[in-house]
Amino acid sequence: MSSFPEDLKYTPSHEWVRIEADGSIVMGISDHAQELLGDIVFIELPSEGAEVAAKAEMSVVESVKAASDIYAPVSGTIVEVNQALLDAPEIVNTSPYGDGWFCRIKPSNTADLDALLDADAYAKICE
């Protein structure tokens, strides 16, 4: 059974977003996504300082069974990347919402945040 924390926002492509006090966002992939992917073996992360566009491909996750694209939930600049995932990608399977975070983004357009789904709306998509 997947979990859908209420304090997070989500995208239809299975990314989660936590809006921080300083206006930046932290993101990762949902519990539902890591279950669908299976054991993750490599993660390609964007570089710090890179510009990303909402809904554009930003990262690639390789699991034993398939490679999957991860999409930027908002437009902005990557300000921090979770380097631990490069050597221990399996953290995303065991802690998708905690230690398995992907990166922190400084959003360039607050309207992107309004377009995100709340937990109930995302859970419905996953049914």
Place this chain on the structure above:
Amino acid sequence: MGQRTPLYQQHLNAGAKIVDFGGWDMPIQYQSLIEEHHAVRQHAGVFDVSHMTVVDISGAQAKDWLRYLLANDVDKLTEPGRALYSAMLNENGGVVDDLIVYSMSEGFRLVVNCGTREKDLLWMQSKAPDFDVRIVERPDLAILAVHGPESINKVCALLTQERAAPVSTLGNFRALESGDWFIARTGYTGERGLELIIPNADAPALWDALLESGVKPIGLGARDTLRLEAGMNLYGHDMDEEVSPLAANMAQTISWEPSERQFIGRAAVEQHKSDQAAGKLPILTGLVLEDRGVLREGLRIVCDVDGLEREGVITSGSFSPTLKHSIALARIPIGSSNCRVDIRGKLTPVRIVRPNFVRFGKKVFE
């Protein structure tokens, strides 16, 4: 709802993720494919492979018929309780299926793939009319495979005294019959282990007892990474009816002598032998990618052959949990070097190795 083995409830009890596999509802994994893989390499794991097809062959000409049907020679099974791995070829020398054949006290037992069941049975029936042979499928039998360094001890601890002694000393590719249980030292993982072919009604209790004794349940996902590490082919991927056994790393499974044995496909594979010597038939080889990235089935390979650029393809590819990088089986032109795999548009160099990566838990290539 697909077909279900006698162990379906056991899979649910163990928390399996069930998927459709050739029309069967089978466990792809329980908690983690990688942990299940390590459990087999380091301790012991049990697989439900009851979806595979068991076919018993009997009759006065059972042996003659199998010497006609199969590219390997059952004449090598000089007494009951021995096993052979063989291809079953069509007249063009393509592989209809790969299988294990066991000699029994009466007749022979074949274990063929699940996905090829109907095709194989029709094929066998069509090749039987001129022989005094009976072909009987055994859907009343389940198959549990228990593999890993501790597997044989774990199984023997659960057997009756009379069964445990001969099972504990069973040699590789040997089998024994004990009542209505058939126990063989064969498998698909590259580890020591046993395959137990037993009545359906006996399967749940044996499975539960194995789990209780610490043997881990292993899904089909880990079965695939284990067999790939062991360099073992998967029918429908590494070979099929359009592929010669000589282009599928199966040359050693063809028994050419005696030359009078006219097995189905003999003339065609004799020609394939010449073609391969002339460099006109591809080979199946191993590839490793020691950098980041995963080699996957279907990816295009670019190779150098005598100064020309030629192509190959990955037939099976995955991540090796034991080696912690990607490995693959690939069909490439003979004499290839400087192979690069097209991974999402980027030509990525890979190393050619013999198609065997891990045996008894250890890396076996340089």
